[in-house]
Amino acid sequence: MKVISDTAEYALRAVVWLVQTPDESQTTRQIAEGTRTPLDYQSKVLQSLAKSGITKSQRGTRGGIRLNVSLTDSASWMSSTPSIPSNASTPAPSASRSTAAACAPCIAA
Numbered sequence: 001m002k003v004i005s006d007t008a009e010y011a012l013r014a015v016v017w018l019v020q021t022p023d024e025s026q027t028t029r030q031i032a033e034g035t036r037t038p039l040d041y042q043s044k045v046l047q048s049l050a051k052s053g054i055t056k057s058q059r060g061t062r063g064g065i066r067l068n069v070s071l072t073d074s075a076s077w078m079s080s081t082p083s084i085p086s087n088a089s090t091p092a093p094s095a096s097r098s099t100a101a102a103c104a105p106c107i108a109a
Helices: 006-019 028-035 039-051 071-078 097-108
Strands: 055-058 064-067
Touching: 006 028, 006 039, 006 055, 006 064, 028 039, 028 064, 039 055
Parallel strands: none
Antiparallel strands: 055 064
């Protein structure tokens, strides 16, 4: 039984990926490959994250996607998103230990 939808899982993976590189923009391809998600699906998820203000994107050779919120301000945007069930705190099978560690403060909030 799935606890969250694929879209929600891919969004969480993308945010966790971007948290690990806060000073660098990432391409959609880098995020999809790094999070082991389908490129086309991740592209749509990233568009939704940008529309909601969680990420921002810039076109061009130096462009890419990055978080649009401060890590210290995560409580404010986390409170406006649907809550994550308590049993969803287990990292996805493809998530590394560092990914799970980076996500721990978000889940605890």
